[in-house]
Amino acid sequence: MAHLAHQPVGGAVDAPPTVIPLASPTPVLAVDALCKRFGPDLEVLSAVTLSVSRGESVAVIGANGSGKSTLLRCCVRLIEPSAGRVRILDTDVTAARRRVLRRVRQRVGFVFQRHNLVPRLSVLSNVIHGAMGRTGALAWHQGAASPAMRGEAMHCLERVGLAELARRRADQLSGGQSQRVAIARALMQRPEVVLADEPVASLDPSAGAEVMDLFARLMRDEAVTVVFTTHNLEHARQHAGRVVALRGGRVSFDLETARVPFDALGDLYAR
Amino acid sequence: MRAEPARSGPPAPGRFVRPSALSFALWVGAAALLLWSLQTAELSLSRLVNGLPQMARLLGEMMPPATSRLENIAETLLDTFRMALVGTLFGVLLSLPLAVAAARGLSPARPVYYLARALITFFRTVPDLVWAIFFVVTVGLGPFAGVLTLTVDTMGYCGRFFAEAMEEVDTGPQEALRTAGSGRAGVIIGAVIPSALPSMIASSLFALEQATRSSVILGLVGAGGIGIELKASMDMFEYDQAATIIIAIFILVAGVERVSSALRARLI
Numbered sequence: 001m002a003h004l005a006h007q008p009v010g011g012a013v014d015a016p017p018t019v020i021p022l023a024s025p026t027p028v029l030a031v032d033a034l035c036k037r038f039g040p041d042l043e044v045l046s047a048v049t050l051s052v053s054r055g056e057s058v059a060v061i062g063a064n065g066s067g068k069s070t071l072l073r074c075c076v077r078l079i080e081p082s083a084g085r086v087r088i089l090d091t092d093v094t095a096a097r098r099r100v101l102r103r104v105r106q107r108v109g110f111v112f113q114r115h116n117l118v119p120r121l122s123v124l125s126n127v128i129h130g131a132m133g134r135t136g137a138l139a140w141h142q143g144a145a146s147p148a149m150r151g152e153a154m155h156c157l158e159r160v161g162l163a164e165l166a167r168r169r170a171d172q173l174s175g176g177q178s179q180r181v182a183i184a185r186a187l188m189q190r191p192e193v194v195l196a197d198e199p200v201a202s203l204d205p206s207a208g209a210e211v212m213d214l215f216a217r218l219m220r221d222e223a224v225t226v227v228f229t230t231h232n233l234e235h236a237r238q239h240a241g242r243v244v245a246l247r248g249g250r251v252s253f254d255l256e257t258a259r260v261p262f263d264a265l266g267d268l269y270a271r
Numbered sequence: 272m273r274a275e276p277a278r279s280g281p282p283a284p285g286r287f288v289r290p291s292a293l294s295f296a297l298w299v300g301a302a303a304l305l306l307w308s309l310q311t312a313e314l315s316l317s318r319l320v321n322g323l324p325q326m327a328r329l330l331g332e333m334m335p336p337a338t339s340r341l342e343n344i345a346e347t348l349l350d351t352f353r354m355a356l357v358g359t360l361f362g363v364l365l366s367l368p369l370a371v372a373a374a375r376g377l378s379p380a381r382p383v384y385y386l387a388r389a390l391i392t393f394f395r396t397v398p399d400l401v402w403a404i405f406f407v408v409t410v411g412l413g414p415f416a417g418v419l420t421l422t423v424d425t426m427g428y429c430g431r432f433f434a435e436a437m438e439e440v441d442t443g444p445q446e447a448l449r450t451a452g453s454g455r456a457g458v459i460i461g462a463v464i465p466s467a468l469p470s471m472i473a474s475s476l477f478a479l480e481q482a483t484r485s486s487v488i489l490g491l492v493g494a495g496g497i498g499i500e501l502k503a504s505m506d507m508f509e510y511d512q513a514a515t516i517i518i519a520i521f522i523l524v525a526g527v528e529r530v531s532s533a534l535r536a537r538l539i
């Protein structure tokens with residue numbers, strides 16, 4: 001049976017093909033027949049095709065090992081794809097040389113499951129790091145940053161509700177606070193697209209819901225295009241306009257959230 | 272009722288493992304080498320015993336240590352320490368780029384990595400007195416040759432340990448900065464060095480201790496420092512002066528070690 005992107009596959013998922021909104025003709029993120037192999041017989045992504053329009057929020061779901069993280073990482077070439085194309089904001093990422101790649105990465109925020117803050121630096125310094133793509137190594141420490149940059153970083157911190165912790169060292173934060181700072185760092189990038197790989201998976205349920213709400217609201221306010229992966233179907237249902245399901249490295253379905261049969265996803269997670 | 276403890280398990284392995292022929296041969300070879308080496312040292316109990324009165328006489332002549340040139344000695348001692356400090360400082364500063372080049376994952380290219388590693392090994396394995404003689408011949412007698420020697424010495428030590436510290440830090444933050452469009456310099460300055468800093472400061476303090484110890488003997492080959500004074504006093508049979516210099520050296524080295532370990536303790 002052929003697995004076609006944008007088409008429901010499998011008996012459990014019984015919905016008509018998704019209609020991709022035509023409002024914005026050139027997608028912000030376009031993944032075309034992306035393949036990733038780790039070694040000759042370990043194909044983690046098989047011809048994944050996906051298109052995300054400006055302002056959309058897309059959730060990527062799927063079992064452990066289905067290739068969600070690999071997909072997001074291939075988009076900014078934290079992992080080199082084996083075949084296929086990725087275009088972000090009119091740049092062919094897969095073909096980009098180092099300079100061009102850096103320029104694209106500046107415009108794409110990435111939020112990791114682990115916050116990945118520099119532990120011995122202050123919260124403010126960590127947020128300012130988001131500007132490093134623009135300003136170069138100068139933004140390594142808040143003390144070296146310009147007043148304008150410090151002001152902008154404080155604004156980003158304010159938006160995640162942590163302005164009063166600006167001077168605190170990053171290794172003295174709770175998990176939820178750390179992840180908020182990571183979001184502030186992504187905001188500091190002034191991103192047009194944000195990719196988030198299980199951004200709240202390391203948080204307890206209530207902190208997770210809180211941070212996820214905050215994240216989704218900020219992205220909506222800024223009209224940032226978002227792709228996030230999650231195992232929490234509730235988060236996908238609440239915060240995504242579209243849900244893409246991966247199974248064994250292939251797109252299993254790609255549907256508007258309203259049409260996703262959340263109660264019948266057993267197949268997706270079956271071994 | 273309590274369960275009976277098991278009386279015996281499976282048989283224990285033998286107490287000794289019979290060595291293989293090869294390892295037996297290696298042991299015999301090592302023992303032979305040791306005996307042969309002991310021979311070259313011309314061990315002679317009689318010479319040691321006959322030397323005892325001479326040692327006693329020398330110690331006697333050292334007592335009491337001379338105080339006539341205290342001021343002069345203190346000044347030379349301070350010069351020696353300044354030499355160690357400057358040499359360490361230059362060494363630490365030069366070790367930073369060297370260590371980046373020698374750290375896996377940060378080095379810009381494979382050949383650069385191997386070259387940096389080779390350079391560090393070379394700096395470390397050639398003894399400091401050899402460096403001192405080399406620099407005395409090339410830049411002339413005096414403390415400048417000493418500073419260069421200590422710089423090279425420090426690079427051999429700090430280059431290695433800085434590189435290790437940089438390799439060991441968590442790569443997550445580095446990845447985050449790279450993903451945000453930061454270049455290599457930004458990643459190193461923003462994520463690697465802040466995380467590796469405590470370990471790097473500890474290494475630098477060790478390097479300073481090492482340099483202080485070295486600096487007192489560099490004078491023996493004319494590379495500046497208090498060593499030359501010690502040699503002169505000995506050569507002119509002013510053993511009481513020599514005693515004062517030895518005590519001064521002890522105070523300096525012990526003092527630097529104390530301060531350095533106190534600082535290191537505060538870091539951790």
Ligand SMILES: Nc1ncnc2c1ncn2[C@@H]1O[C@H](COP(=O)(O)OP(=O)(O)OP(=O)(O)O)[C@@H](O)[C@H]1O
Pocket residue numbers: 038042044062063064065066067068069070071
């Ligand atoms: N560097 C690598 N080398 C070899 N295999 C890898 C590598 N990275 C990932 N994989 C494999 O690729 C598959 C997909 O991994 P990936 O992390 O993308 O899954 P995921 O959907 O994000 O899973 P999870 O829900 O657990 O985060 C897994 O089987 C994993 O073992």
Ligand SMILES: [Mg+2]
Pocket residue numbers: 068069070197198
């Ligand atoms: Mg994952």
